[in-house]
Amino acid sequence: MNTPSRTTRPVFRAATVADVPxxxxxxxxxxxxxxxxxxxxxxxDLxxxxxTDVESVTAELEKPENHMILMEVDGELVACCQVEHRGEYAYFGMFAVHPTLQNGGFGKALLAEAERFARETWDVREMRMTVISVREELLAWYVRRGYSRTGETAPFPYGDESFGLPTRDDLEFEILVKKLG
Structure with a gap:
């Protein structure tokens, strides 16, 4: 991947089935x-x-309540996320930034775009997400972006290989919430 110029403005667009691979x-x-x-x-390490795989991403794209946002810079895919309408709130997931571009502001910009999209498209006032609870650095990143650690957890789906193969037995998800203005 070529390193995008910091002066190049990112382009956001909806993912299509052609983007799945x-x-x-x-x-x-x-x-x-x-x-x-x-x-x-x-x-x-966890x-x-x-x-994920082609089948599950394709299935998510086909759900009417889901929207996948791509971020491109200089024509290259650099980041993505999923936003799902869940009635009173939106759920944020499948968030990824190319590893060599992390810490360059791309994630922050995509998260802001996802929040804007959910607020303006679905008129929701809250975004929720889950993060593996032992990922303190990532949890802190979200807190700096206005998310609150609720103290609520959900079990990690041990035995479901679609989430990966855990290397430790203490994983669970923590639920984070942000009020959208």
């Missing part, structure tokens, strides 16, 4: 395997296996 590669590279270690959001 590139989305799967991006998400996997940001979280799993050696390539993910180039960034700071790796889960490689989980092995796949992060």
């Amino acid at each position: 590139a989305l799967v590669r991006l998400v996997h590279s940001a979280y799993r395997g050696e390539s993910s270690r180039a960034g700071w959001t790796t889960e490689a 989980l092995d296996g796949r992060r």
Whole structure:
């Protein structure tokens, strides 16, 4: 990947089925395997296996309540996320920034775009997400962006390989919430 210029303005667009293979590669590279270690959001020490696959991303894209946002810079896919309408709130997930571009402001810009989209498109006033609770650095990043740690948790789906293969037995999800103005 070429390093985009910091002066180049990112372009946001909705993902299509044609984007799915590139989305799967991006998400996997940001979280799993050696390539993910180039960034700071790796889960490689927590989980092995796949992060997602073509079938599950395609299925998510086909749901009418889901919207996947791509961020491109200089014509290259650099980040993505999923925003799902869940009635009174939107759920934020499948967030990935290319490992060599993490810490460059791309994630912050995409998160802001996802919040804007949810607020303006669905008129929701709250965004929720789940983060693996042992990922303190990532949790702190979201807190700096206005998310609150609720203290609520959800069990990690041990035995469901679609979430990966855990390398430890103390994983759970923490629920974060942000009020959208």
